[in-house]
Amino acid sequence: MQNKVKxxxxxxxxxxGIKDFxxxxxxxxxxxxxxxxxxxxxxxxxxxxxxxxxxxxxTAEVLSKLDLSNTNSKLLAIIxxxxxxxxxxxxxxxxxxxxxxxxxxxxxxxxxxxTIAQSVVTLSNILxxxxxxxxxxxxxxxxxxxxPYGDPWNVDIVGEWTEKLSKMGVxxxxxxxxxxxxxxxxxxxxxxxxxxxxxxxxxxxxxHTTPSTWFEKVDAAYKAxxxxxxxxxxxxxxxxMAKDELTGNMPTEKLLSYFTSNKNNSLNxxxxxxxxxEASKVFNFYH
Numbered sequence: 438m439q440n441k442v443k444x445x446x447x448x449x450x451x452x453x454g455i456k457d458f459x460x461x462x463x464x465x466x467x468x469x470x471x472x473x474x475x476x477x478x479x480x481x482x483x484x485x486x487x488x489x490x491x492x493x494x495x496t497a498e499v500l501s502k503l504d505l506s507n508t509n510s511k512l513l514a515i516i517x518x519x520x521x522x523x524x525x526x527x528x529x530x531x532x533x534x535x536x537x538x539x540x541x542x543x544x545x546x547x548x549x550x551x552t553i554a555q556s557v558v559t560l561s562n563i564l565x566x567x568x569x570x571x572x573x574x575x576x577x578x579x580x581x582x583x584x585p586y587g588d589p590w591n592v593d594i595v596g597e598w599t600e601k602l603s604k605m606g607v608x609x610x611x612x613x614x615x616x617x618x619x620x621x622x623x624x625x626x627x628x629x630x631x632x633x634x635x636x637x638x639x640x641x642x643x644x645h646t647t648p649s650t651w652f653e654k655v656d657a658a659y660k661a662x663x664x665x666x667x668x669x670x671x672x673x674x675x676x677x678m679a680k681d682e683l684t685g686n687m688p689t690e691k692l693l694s695y696f697t698s699n700k701n702n703s704l705n706x707x708x709x710x711x712x713x714x715e716a717s718k719v720f721n722f723y724h
Contacts, residue, residue, distance in 0.1 A: 443477035451674035483515035526570035541580035581612035582619035611641030628661035641665035
């Protein structure tokens with residue numbers, strides 16, 4: 438379906454768990470540095486309850502201050518319900534709505550206070566809202582590689598949900614390793630089975646990792662046909678419920694090193710270096 442690898446940078450994921458509020462201007466400055474790198478997409482903010490994620494309360498203000506005149510990057514905002522979808526759709530600059538859909542009942546309740554059945558209804562409504570506003574929906578199958586709650590999980594369950602989501606009209610599906618539980622074998626098995634079955638779906642990998650396991654995870658996903666990868670510079674962020682403090686987001690610089698060696702990376706190296714330095718300033722100060 439696509440040959441070029443897409444790298445999605447996720448400053449929202451990196452920032453959202455930080456307790457100290459990062460000033461709006463700092464966020465704008467950092468995201469602006471990312472826009473110069475020419476990532477395919479930037480997951481820049483979210484339209485969710487300020488009580489749930491106070492760090493993202495200024496997403497609309499951040500968006501209003503971004504200069505989008507010299508970038509090829511598209512913008513993605515995370516939403517958790519129809520109200521968030523309505524809010525995001527007021528902004529023509531946003532291309533994608535990201536919806537976390539967990540196949541773990543426990544995690545769906547913790548994350549969005551909905552059962553999986555209720556989440557299906559919400560997603561159906563979000564797809565209608567997005568369609569009317571000419572936006573695409575990226576569905577994240579969170580806990581896609583297992584869960585810590587003892588909820589049922591196996592590759593057949595992931596396959597069944599892929600089938601249901603495909604029938605609902607989902608075109609972009611990102612398998613999310615919420616707690617770093619994936620390994621090369623499970624990644625390879627899932628992607629190599631799902632990608633040929635659903636040629637109309639663009640599959641992505643939102644992998645969390647420890648410093649020592651990033652290569653085998655990226656390598657397994659890429660060799661199994663995945664061409665869409667989420668990352669966060671220096672691996673900041675990740676799931677606060679992960680028990681291992683070394684588990685964080687997939688470091689973007691690791692993705693770039695892997696895809697540069699595969700001659701499948703056309704990002705602006707100088708701009709990336711500048712953004713990397715900006716990340717150090719923001720996250721080392723507020724972390």
